[in-house]
Amino acid sequence: MCNVPGVHPDATPPTTDDLSRMLGQVLGDTAQPSVLSPVKVQSVATEVADRLMTAVAIGDYLPGERLPGERELATILDVSRATVREAIGRLQAVGIVEIKRGRTGGAYVRASWTEATASAVRRTLLPRWPELEQLFDLRCLVEGLVARTAALRRTDEDLAAMRVALDGYAQARTLGQEQVADAAFHGAVLAATGNPKISALSRDMLTRVSLGFPVEPYGEDDPEDYQRALIEHRKIYEAIAAGDAEQAGSLAEEHFTLTSDMMRAMLERAQERAAR
């Protein structure tokens, strides 16, 4: 079950007053960033930083690995090197990567949390906690939808891909292997929906929820969480294989509720650390 945020706006009580005015009020209840709110677009550097953060969070670049060089990233992303530098600078500022110079230099993904990341969490995330709760909730819902849809549309090839990922997860010995296998399983489920736009939505949710911190993996060497995730993955797979959309959706919602809970705990831990 997803977490219901306590933001439920007080709905308009029904009277027999002027119709369109009432309808307007009902409409207004849903309009949060409505058409009339000020416009703010994000910069290219922010977009690049978000992508790199997502890539790290998603496991494309594991702790210890090196990101592509500044010049290479600039070419691939079709932006200037200065913009890439600004983006990487932000990753460095929040402690996600570590910059090394010289021939084998570059941006290396840091292994764990540092004091810098903890204070960055306090500054960046805490003011937006209510919004984050809503995003956690929405992510659970979306991932439930993904699993439901996958259960209805999956092909035998999709199921085979999921089995491969599950095997990889079971055989994983290092945290890195866990992350890769976990990402592979989710990727296979997404592919089973047959709609790339759903994948994009899921990835977008991850970006907005994680804010770039590599928190998707299950537990900091906590074998209990690992075992639980393994079991849940298997259950989700079986539901999808059986074509049981309801079951798959419920399981996925629970699964990502776990993830959200762990992120909450991690943020609170970081907050405590920063409060000392």
Add this chain to the structure above:
Amino acid sequence: MCNVPGVHPDATPPTTDDLSRMLGQVLGDTAQPSVLSPVKVQSVATEVADRLMTAVAIGDYLPGERLPGERELATILDVSRATVREAIGRLQAVGIVEIKRGRTGGAYVRASWTEATASAVRRTLLPRWPELEQLFDLRCLVEGLVARTAALRRTDEDLAAMRVALDGYAQARTLGQEQVADAAFHGAVLAATGNPKISALSRDMLTRVSLGFPVEPYGEDDPEDYQRALIEHRKIYEAIAAGDAEQAGSLAEEHFTLTSDMMRAMLERAQERAAR
């Protein structure tokens, strides 16, 4: 039932080869606009244009109505008047609004399709038809999720708001009243989810699907579509009131499949008109 796009990517056949390479391939199948794709950030003018298009599509401004003046929009949106002008210019270019000068001048929402809109459709939409199909599909899924969630979380106040909107829809005599009531009903369902982020997602889907054309209403004076929408709305309401998430989700998916079908038909009609 939503439309399953025929884009299902060929999944990697499972072998007993090197694990991480296989996982990498499985992952790659899902990565469409991955981290390595070129970056393109929306300009402020584009953002403003999108919002105005959404406002028109959503029924905030009905055909014949006038948008706020350039200076007023600039103040409200906190952008320069030049930017507002560029945005309105785009709406004019695709035939969504008509500009009048002088004292009572401004941007007026056009009543119906013109040759300009037809050719704009051909130029703008047709090249992206496959992408649109995916978006139609995703929108059905998302709206199904919205209805499902609303059924699980709705309060009595939410139900009351829906009833008000339903009554408004039943009593509507003009196309404008229909649009307002329709938007109100969807807004009430969104509010019932208790999560404003879901509303934002739904609105975003509408924007991307409609591309600004006021196409959400049911039928160009077609009473058959109107009756059908009325019945479907009532059924959805009853399922939500009963807390039957499954039923509500299925009905909503069907409902928005209808909407998508109508948009498809409209686009094809525009294409034929433009081909002459």
Add this chain to the structure above:
DNA sequence: AAAAAAGGTATTGTGCTCAGGCCATTAATC
């Protein structure tokens, strides 16, 4: 010690955006 590969820095040009003022047009008002 030299070469290579990477990050660090500085300069310049370009396009987007904003702020503000002024003009042209139209309708309401006197």
Add this chain to the structure above:
DNA sequence: GATTAATGGCCTGAGCACAATACCTTTTTT
């Protein structure tokens, strides 16, 4: 009919983000 007000149309200059480019510094490899 003349005046006034409100609107869109247009222009200029400043500021900023970004791109492109060249050059410097650091580190590893040879």
